């Protein structure tokens with residue numbers, strides 16, 4: 001069984017100890033510019049998340065995005081309550097009519 005503290009280098013298939021540089025790749029390491037790019041690697045220009053920096057005003061952002069109403073109204077409108085009461089009365093009346 002393989003040592004749990006080692007892994008197989010994806011570049012040269014050597015067994016490498018965790019935390020150490022790959023001895024196979026360290027020998028023949030080329031400059032990054034000349035090295036062929038792997039399919040999962042991306043350009044340096046794609047690095048970073050381009051997130052807003054520290055002076056980001058969250059309240060201003062919320063006001064712009066949600067029109068100054070940061071919180072959604074919770075609950076139901078008054079006419080749904082009336083509809084619910086009417087339906088409850090109708091069902092109660094209907095139940096009594098079936099029983100009689």
Ligand SMILES: [Zn+2]
Nearest residue numbers: 009012022025
């Ligand atoms: Zn390697």
